[in-house]
Amino acid sequence: MALLDDVKDELAAIDNDSPAAKMAQASAMMRFGGGLRPVNNQAIIRAQFDSPAAASWLERTITAYFQKEAVVREAARQTPGGVVRRYDVFVERGATALALQTGLLDRRMRLVKGLPADIVSGNIAQIKAAWRGAFLARGAISDPGKASYLEIICPTHETALALQGAARRLGISARARQVRSSERVTLRDPDAIERMLIIMGASRSAREWTGKRSDGEARGKANRLANFDDANMRRSAKAAAEAGEKVRKAFEILGDDMPDNLKNAGQLRLNHPDASLEELGRLADPPITKDAIAGRIRRLLQLSDKTRKARMQND
Secondary structure, three states, X not given: OHXXXXXXXXXXXXXXXXXXXXXXXXXXXXXXXXXXXXXXXXXXXXXXXXXXXXXXXXXXXHHHOOOOOOEEEEEEEEEOOEEEEEEEEXXXXXXXXXXXXXXXXXXXOOEOOOOOHHHHOOOHHHHHHHHHHHHHHHEEEOOOOOOOOEEEEEOOHHHHHHHHHHHHHOOOOOEEEEEOOEEEEEEOOHHHHHHHHHHHOOHHHHHHHHHHHHHHXXXXXXXXXXXXXXXXXXXXXXXXXXXXXXXXXXXXXXXXXXXXXXHHXXXXXHHOOOOOHHHHHHHOOOOOOHHHHHHHHHHHHHHHHHHHHHHHHHO
């Protein structure tokens, strides 16, 4: 969670956008955080966040830019994993007017199912701000070393499609999908995730995420190579032990009735049970190739097997 907190803190610190971009970010934060809803026959806006910095940004923007009163209320609940804290931004007076200003309601006073048309067809700064607001509200990112993903949980299928289309305008391929009962927009490609973090304004977090991911991949590769080498060594040792046992039985069957070159090759295997064929070849007098030592041991075992079968027939 530390990385996610860092990303959201960095995004919430951005305060130099144009008025249109600020409106797009605020609209997305309210849309993905909860939106307009009726309470006791009164329309209110309630947007919930897991980041206090995000809640604070929205509260300040609503108060200073839209001239509406907003308050932040902290809520905590106990879960099996510990205490979970959430930060609710409430707008009670003038919520309907604010919803019209930010495009949560259309001109016919109907709730917009996706993102406001002014944002979807807006400039690139508005598209970036909308993605930033959606991430601040419901975004998540993988920890370095785990399967890469950047994901936003969407309130409706229409918002997922709108966010997917907005990513396309930014030159990034995102996938809208349904997971159980929730709609999500997901990025899996590490390069796309890094680009999206930078586009949203979290360049410092992007460098940190990419650096830690690269370190994790390097460690994983080193571990895989070490495990691979270890497995090869175990297989080689097992094969050498099995070959040594076969040579020992061949000596018992043949006694001294075998060519010297085959006997010498077999004796090398018995004397050096852990050595590779290449090492046995170098130990031979004179030295020979590993193919040659392997061939002599193979012929020794074939001769032993042939002798054993002949004896069984004679008996």
